[in-house]
Amino acid sequence: MLNLLPTQINIVLSILLIILLGHAYFNMNRKTTTNRLFMWIMGLTCITSILEIFSVLLNNPNLKQFMVLHNLVNIIGFIVTPIIPYLAYIFIKEWVNRYQEEKIETNYILLLPLLINGIATLTSNNESGLFYITSNNTYERGALFFILPCVSYIYFVYNLYFMYKHRKKFTFSECVMFSSYYILPAVFTVIQLKNYVYLTIWNSAAIITVITYIFILNDQAYRDGMTGLGNRLAYEQYAQNINHRKQKELSIIYIDIDEFKNINDQYGHSEGDEAIKTFANLLSKSFTLRQKKLIRLGGDEFVILLEENQKEKVVSYIQNLTQNVETYNNRGEKSYRFKFSYGLVGYINANESIYQLLERADQLMYEQKKSRKSELYG
Structure with missing residues (x-):
């Protein structure tokens, strides 16, 4: 019994x-x-x-x-x-x-x-x-x-x-x-x-x-199947929670791989997928602090959400990424080289939503991309 x-x-x-x-x-x-x-x-x-x-x-x-x-x-x-x-x-x-x-x-x-x-x-x-x-x-x-x-x-x-x-x-x-x-x-x-x-x-x-x-x-x-990073649904969940908590220490980095379309066109979409995976690994290695979210919004667009508002520290992580990308490029494993543009914004206005922050970061990223094209083509 x-x-x-x-x-x-x-x-x-x-x-x-x-x-x-x-x-x-x-x-x-x-x-x-x-x-x-x-x-x-x-x-x-x-x-x-x-x-x-x-x-x-x-x-x-x-x-x-x-x-x-x-x-x-x-x-x-x-x-x-x-x-x-x-x-x-x-x-x-x-x-x-x-x-x-x-x-x-x-x-x-x-x-x-x-x-x-x-x-x-x-x-x-x-x-x-x-x-x-x-x-x-x-x-x-x-x-x-x-x-x-x-x-x-x-x-x-x-x-x-x-x-x-x-x-x-x-x-x-x-x-x-x-x-x-x-x-x-x-x-x-x-x-x-x-x-x-x-x-x-x-x-x-x-x-x-x-x-x-x-x-x-x-x-x-909530995970992107190709890269293992968070997906758009993970971003939406984080955005809703962060707005609810009124997080005051937050930085957003919007990153886009430069000339990614050329990789797809010249080497095929399969190689384009490998490039996305490689860049995602470089992101993971570069942003080592625990309080972070690495998101792939789609295509070659990435968002990094850092619960850190000191610009010097955030910039140091971007410098890590720049150095890791350069190291990878110098190994010559691929016939193309990785380049990226980014926009960085910090949470300074309590009335500003995370979506507005992302929009500003996106705008800054495209401004950087345009300026680089202008330097390249004159």
Whole structure:
């Protein structure tokens, strides 16, 4: 009776995960590595939750005829359980790699705990293994049961270490969301380890998976798919919030790539797309302060929103961009050279909206572009 409520919760969450997995399959871009990985995580979490339901239901002396099935259910569950946090590590790594030129390599040593756990599980058939099914068809932990939680916690700890090591590549919301994905199951694992009648592990894992799915969908809605920068919808959201808060420390830089049409015309739109991605990476490298928004409004137009109103500091970031662009041009990787024009404005009038600021920045950018053309053609 003690397992009745957790089992019912498991059933409800398993149904929810099945529905969301179907939604993800038909609505997410399955060519994207992060999307495929997360669908695998969602699917395996659902499978493990279902296995736990069957394990509880079959753990009954009156169902001795199903002892083989009972044993098989637990074997599969023990093997699959640590695969999920391992895939979560791969997912986080690929999440960081999505729009980076320098990719983070996979740590293949992390496959070793999976191998150890798998061998230990397959060789468990008595009290000296990870688990065993008694002659009365009841589940019992074996002497080597500690291997499974140890392997799981290796991944929990390593994933948190990985995020801390690469914390500058994550936004604040990503840090909170993905840290919770490891911390909450780790906490609830302790609860179930101490008293396994409380089925807290996969209930918590299913809930955090659902929340993470919502987070991913929200992220994709507000992110430019080509560059990884914010899109126009992200700008609109920020603009509404910034007006509501009456932000007084704000600078807007409107940037346009010079002669971008010539790149498209001479080298094709595919190369034009690569140029956009490269310039977006240069923007990310140049504007390193945390309180910023990098937006691609469309085409070759970008907006940088900085919660900083000291002109000297803002100009220093533009100088970073100028230097990084020049360094890239001097490497000679492309037969064309990047040039850009910009307009910079600061928030000085409490009655002025962010849209008016953007309009002024846009005007200043075009004035700079015209002056450069005048210098070029006389």
